[in-house]
Amino acid sequence: MEHLGTVFEMGKAICAPLLSLKENEDILDKRIEELSCRERDVRADLEREKLQYGKTPKREVELWLKNVQNTKDKVHDIKQKLGEVSWTHIRLRRHLAKEVEEKIKKAVELKENGRFQEGLVVDLLVGSIETFPPIKIVGETTALKNLQKIEECLMDDEVGKIGVFGMGGVGKTTIMTNIHNNIKNAGTFDRVIWVTVSKESNLKKLQDDVSKELGLSLFNTEDALCRSAEIYRALKLIGNFLLILDDMWSTFPLKKVGIPEPNEEHKCKIVWTTRSEQVCRGMGSQRTIKVDALTKDESWTLFKEKLGTDFVLSPEIEPIAKAAVEECDGLPLGIITVGAAMRGVDDIRIWRNALEDLKNSRPDLEGLKDDVFSCLRFSFDHLKTQIHRDCFLYCALYPEDALIGCDSLIEKWMADGFFDEIEDREKAFDKGYTIIHDLKDACMLEKGENVPRSFVKMHDLLRDLAIAITRKSHQFVVNVHSKVGKFPSDENLMDDVIRVSLIHSRVEMLSCQSKCPKLSTLLLEGSRLGNIDHLFFEHMQNLRVLDLSDTGITCLPQSLSNLVNLNALLLRDCWRLTEVPSLVQLRELRDLSHLEELSMVESKWKWSSNEDRNGRGAGVEDIVRLMHLKKLLVDFVDLSAFSSYVRSGHSQGLNCFLLRVGDDEFFELQEIQEVFNSRECLVSVSDSDCVNSIAFPTSNITRLMIAHLHNLSAIYMEEPTQGDNLANLKYIHIRNCPKLKYVFSVGWFQTLQNLEVIIVDDCRAMEEMVVDMGDMGEANNNIPITLPRLKRIELYDLPNLKSICKRTLICSSLEQIVVICCRMLKMLPFSINSLPSSLEKINGSGRWWDPLEWDNANTKMHLQPFFSNSVTNRKKIRTSQIVQTMVSNWKKIKNDSTSNSQSVQTSVSKGGKKIKNDREPKEKQNTS
DSSP, X not given: OHHHHHHHHHHHHHHHHHXXXXXXXXXHHHHHHHHHHHHHHHHHHHHHHHHHHOEEEOHHHHHHHHHHHHHHHHHHHHHHHHHHSOXXXXXXXXXXXXXXXXXXXXXXXXHHHTTOTTOSEEEEOOSTTSOOOOOOOSSHHHHHHHHHXXXXXXXXXXXXXXXXXXXXXSSHHHHHHHHHHHHHHHTOSSEEEEEEOOTTOOHHHHHHXXXXXXXXXXXXXOOHHHHHHHHHHHHHHHOSEEEEEEEEOSOOOHHHHTOOOOSSSSOOEEEEEESOHHHHHHTTOSEEEEOOOOOHHHHHHHHHHHHOTTOOOOTTTHHHHHHHHHHTTTOHHHXXXXXXXXXXXXXXXXXXXXXXXXXXXOOOOTTOOHHHHHHHHHHHHTSSSHHHHHHXXXXXXXXXXXXXXXXXXXXXXXXXXXXXXXXXXXXXXXXHHHHHHHHHHTTSSEEOTTSOTTEEEOOHHHHHHHHHHHHHTTOEEEOTTOOOOSOOOOHHHHTSOOEEEOTTOOOOEEOSOOOOTTOOEEEOTTSOOOEEOTTGGGGOTTOOEEEOTTOOOOBOOGGGGGOTTOOEEEOTTOTTOOBOOOGGGOHHHHHSSOOOEEEOTTSSOEEOOTTTTTTOSOOHHHXXXXXXXXXXXXXESSHHHHHHHHHTTGGGGOSEEEEEESSXXXXXXXXXXXXXXXXXXXXXXXXXXXXXXXXXXXXXXXXXXXXXXXXXXXXXXXXXXXTOOOTTOOEEEEEOOTTOOOSEEHHHHTTOTTOOEEEEESOTTOOBSEEOTTOOOGGGGGSOEEOTTOOEEEEESOTTOOBSOSSOEEOXXXXXXXXXXXXTOOBOSOOTTSOOTTOOEEEEOHHHHTTOBOSSHHHHXXXXXXXXXXXOHHHHHHHHHHHHHHHHHHHHHHHSOHHHHHHHHHHHHHHHHHHHHTOOTTSOOOOO
8 A cells, every 4th residue: 555655646746747737837828928028118118218318238138138038939839839749648748847837937037137227228329320431522512512501401490301312323322421420420419310211112111221220129010000100109209300311212101101290399300312303392392402413623523533643644645534524424423433444544545445435335225314324334344354244243133222241242153153263262252352342443332331341332323234234134133122922934034044133022932933044043032932832943953042041931842952053052040941851962062163151050950960860851961971061050959969060070171160059048140140251160059968078179169158068077178189279269158067077178278379268157066177187296287378368267156166277377368357156266377477467357256355375475466456346236136136036935835735835845946046047147146
């Protein structure tokens, strides 16, 4: 009977989570609803602070919001699984029941942590709130006269809406950029907002662009009326604003966008620039100002400037040059491009030919005015080589006013065969950057404003010219931001097409109806694409570039294997992608110019070993076979797959990688995109059970991030073999690994010659950060270790840490040391003879700092001025929160029945530990 009683109790304990599952589901719904309310309040406060004062969220707030969203997503997945799993699957349902209990605790904890008594925001935003880089106004008399007229209207209280019109390339945007900066510096308005409208704009895109400048998030709001209400509310909060709408092509009611009409109630002003006076009238402009072309003298001055200030025209050439300038008809853009094309030419015969070309280059292109485009066509025809012209035309595949990443652009040029004659990848890349430089020098491309130098943009007139040229030859189909919902299907039209761009279009499905035998580039980034017919790629054997980034596709069709010439397959941000055909079938993808990039991070595809996939889909072994791969950004399904890849040694041949396991706590989406365009090599491993050690890369790696590996005991412990070192490692962050005792052996630690930051947080078993595995006696400890670039050491919640490193560290660049809750750490690894001269601050508690032991009495005296006691009111607040939570839970226990008290006490104990252990990393709490 005793045995039966024991079995009964065991069964009762096993089934307990299942018995309370339904009740806990209801509790979880309530807790998530409460958390969502707190989240909405926080977001509303952030929007108000951003709009009224231009302030940005603290990082701890951003991290909290991210954790809230992650928790909500996981709860959604749990509830979905519960709805799919049969009640007969006891083991799985019991596991899910435990997850429900954990998520209840997590939701309560997050809600409590979302109070932020010390505020939500910090410093001012950058971007549109700041002034733009100054652009020189050409033709001072004419342009300054136009600028003065506009500024006078802005100062007139009776004028709210101002229309500025003039032909394309005449300088409207340049004038308004200068006005933007002048008004911003003068502080006349509370906010100056700039939105580029462009030809391809529609109501939704315009609302998105305005909301982006205001810092609003309308991604979850599809209803146009609700979106306009949000924008209206935000603009009302700002009060006195100036809104500049650049490059408008059609009229629209302001109220549909959410823009208030300027009047006595709304003290704001709106300026739009357009090529059409009719648009100004349709928008109800109270003042209309025409931007005139340059005078003859202004045109000649600008032309000579573009030829070069040190270039002198001979008496024979000068009249020819003046005649060429007259052909530009006072259009600044035309004068600039023609001047750039003729820079350095001193042969009269070439000048005579150029003038003849200008007179005869009136483009026979439908819908384009001869006087506007003749000089631009001349500049295109006089680019250095055919490759320059092809590369220029390729840029027209991107949306109007788009910022084009140089790295991404060159990658596509290379994949499309522009530099096939160059076998070395780096040399081909150098060639691409040289062409971009030449196109900017010829004024055919512009540097992207307010962004790093690695972006360019295309003037809308030059883009129009490029599209017109390619349309006439039937080689391009460009339907970006198009309402057309299907792939072009006219076989007669598509026979000669070599490039198709449907970026941000409404295409939802690719059917098998189109035959495109010459198609080499297909761009569908950001379209509504959700499905691809399994036969779609049957007749596209020449396709070399396929960009499906940021689409809703769930699987790639088997006909992808027919793309024998495919060089670039881009799948960035394909969130719903779950099925990819085996790369083994894409033999030519490896055996042509070879697959050199694979980026699938942030899609739902996670790589595992081929054996685990039972022959279905692509696995780790397929990656390893890509011997010419240079850039790899992927997620692994587990540590086994990750270690399998690392042990293959394949990563040593890469010049850029991001290898991830688990839910990443370290990266935002924007940072991942920056990694793709860099030469960084990163590893992020988290949220996984593992054996006591894992294979990590032993070369190339630049950043290593590890979190929540519950069984990990050591990282880089065995001594490095010949050729192995971590010389490129710059940043290491380790968090919440409860069994981790050591990080590095001395052998590995000595190789960290470029390490800049090391952060270790909440590793409660850690005893020594760096351990001497050789055990060669005390004499060995006298040999110092030099880390010349180390700037920051941060140690948090390491209660058993006794030593950072037993050897002396020489860190000439060290700026900051943070030691929080490391009560057993009695010495810092610095000697009086090797103190870092660059040191700025040491953070820690006085109880830790005061009893520290030193090699020399003078060492502490030298370091004392840099010490700052880190115990702040934040600690008291955090401690108070924990105490309040535990007191509340204890009262709950007392009210429960005696029979349940023991189990509830266990829950509270675990809950208290959970609160303490899962603190956000960027908000270090000082509870001890």
